[in-house]
Amino acid sequence: MSAQSENQTEQLYPVSLEQHHKVSCFLAYEYRLLDEECFDDWLALMHEDVHYWMPGIENRRRENLLEHGFYAGDHMAYFDDSLRDLGRRVARFKQPSAWAENPGTRNVHQVSNIEVYYGETDGEYVVHSVFQSVRSRGLDEEYVIYGRRKDVLVQQGGSFKIKKRLILIPSATLSCKNINTFL
Amino acid sequence: MSNIIKTIDVTDSLENLKDVCDIENGRIAGKIFYDQAIYEQELEKIFARCWLFVAHESQIPDTGDYITTTMGEDEVIVIRQKDGGIKVFLNACPHRGNKVCFAESGTTRGFICNYHGWSFNVQGNLVGQHESGIYEASDFDKAKWGLKEVAQVDSWKGLVFATFDPEAPTLQEYLGPMTWYLDALFDNQEGGTEFVGGCIRSTYECNWKIAAENFVGDILHAGWTHDSAARAMLGGSVAKVSDFDESYSVNWNGHGYEFALDTVGNVAVLGESALNKYLHTIKPSVAERLGEFRSNMIGAVSSCTLFPNFSFLAGQNTVRVWQPRGPNKIELFTWVVVNKSAPQEIKEKWRKGAMMTFSPTGVFEMDDGENWEYCTKTAKGRVTAAQDLYIGLGMNTLQRDTSLPGNVYKGQLNEANARAYYQQWFDHLSTKRWSELPDRNIGKKEAE
């Protein structure tokens, strides 16, 4: 993740304190929806052209880095979804026959290190954040996933829609069997 | 100038294996999913003995291209040679055993150990060391201390396998007539197949066998376990397998392939009509290449495991190895395979579709994981682990009068492949070398 230099210019234009607060609230609200299993409400926060992407992380030497360092656009991924794909995942969660969801998973999602910059066009914002997701299943299963995110949010009415999300975990090997939530 | 590994000593078999695996009477016991002593025997008698999948040729096209993986719990490097061949080395310096390659994939001139600067070229030869003078003064013979090579390496239609055992039969002998069925996915078009870039690695707290067995012949579970995923992806339940007129469970040497002949039952769950269409489009050319029977398999409801731990689903095109990490843990390596000649948009849809369905975020896989972990975890109970587990479905479905190769059983709703899988497991654990392994195959070695 630090192996390649991202576009530095965006960091010259942070938004106002008030706007930063609005974005932070939005991100916290998004995560509370997931913690409360409000999947339809969560899906409604997605822009119709959303690209929700969590690439596979490949452990490679510095001399042999991929397109984006540890990941590439056309390689294996955990999520590489459009709105339709996210909808299908939500559809599964709502099935009574989703055996692995009953008893339910208890989620706590955490977001921090929020940076908000003006995006390329009016009403668009580039948002960096760090996240941690804790899931507990059954009596003693506990899984933690953490990483960085880079979002593009689009202002819509008094709130935002998520147009792009890039999720980067540091792990080349996922320490759990599945990711039955969103990050 | 090569340094082949020293083979390991083989200990005596465990007593009373029949208590935990009695295939004749259609039962196994959960102990085989939890016991450390059994696991130690598996490392010795299965993972140090059998042919294990290590790479697809497409991952290492040019000289110096490499991937690293494991054979059982042994770390290995798989690297393309100048002459086009492939060598597989233990990923351990012959000086003090330090890992020499820390990346999962790349291109290199060779490997230099970080500890004492021992340098190995692409062929694995030791070409020099830091402070080389002192070695010369000690009459050190570099030729004897290259990277240790495995006993045999070979490939079938792009799938590269390796074994630590010089006494293992050839790969073709080992796979037997399963190769006829493998070609339905791995050689159905000119140019063969390639892996999509990358590899998803995840961790399960289950025994490696329970997952491998699921793919060897358990389509039975699909209708129940995966109901939610099917409804999410297709808007309806899983295809009713019991409605199929014709389906088979074929096995040989513990490998198993169960399949229907509906052409697109598996690929359909990716919910991408373009993929169904692609398979229908190539089907006539597949029929010409492999015959009509196999052209019906290319994306059909099916699954396959090659003993001990390599599995795939034609249609979803997901390929996996269940890497043992103890009796109760695996690392799962997941790839996607596509025809080299497929259009780029088709390859993209498979990459995404396989991730959507069979990966740590896969809507189908989510429900499998629970099942496999808890089949393993209940065996922690000493009493539970000793109980009989039923594995007797389809006991009398052997087809003797068939032109199909392999040990052929009627119907894919069947536990015949699972029985053959565990029987092979039992046979390996009961013997000390390949020559002692009984040959239980009854079917035809070749297609007619």
Place this chain on the structure above:
Amino acid sequence: MEKVYLCNVSELAENQVKRIDNSEHGDIAVYNLGGNYYATADLCTHATASLAEGDIEDEMIVCPVHWGQFHIPTGRAQGFPCETDLRTYPVEIEGDAIYALVEVAAPALIAKG
């Protein structure tokens, strides 16, 4: 100054390097870089290695053992773990023959030969 015969021009293709055994002065590596000829000591200054078994990359020779680099025309060590510069020899072409001009009095790095 001794004139040491290395090889013929016709024996050294472009972007190629060849080792010429020489027990008296130490093995010599002769290079053809785009039609220009150079000569250096063949023994790497870092550890026992024949540079002629390495790869030429632009104007650098990459040692095949630890992949350190030397600048061929000047012998300058330029890439970990090489720190000591390589001895170079002026080159003379006479007809088809390539010669290295070796100063006899200078201390030489003696290769195993």
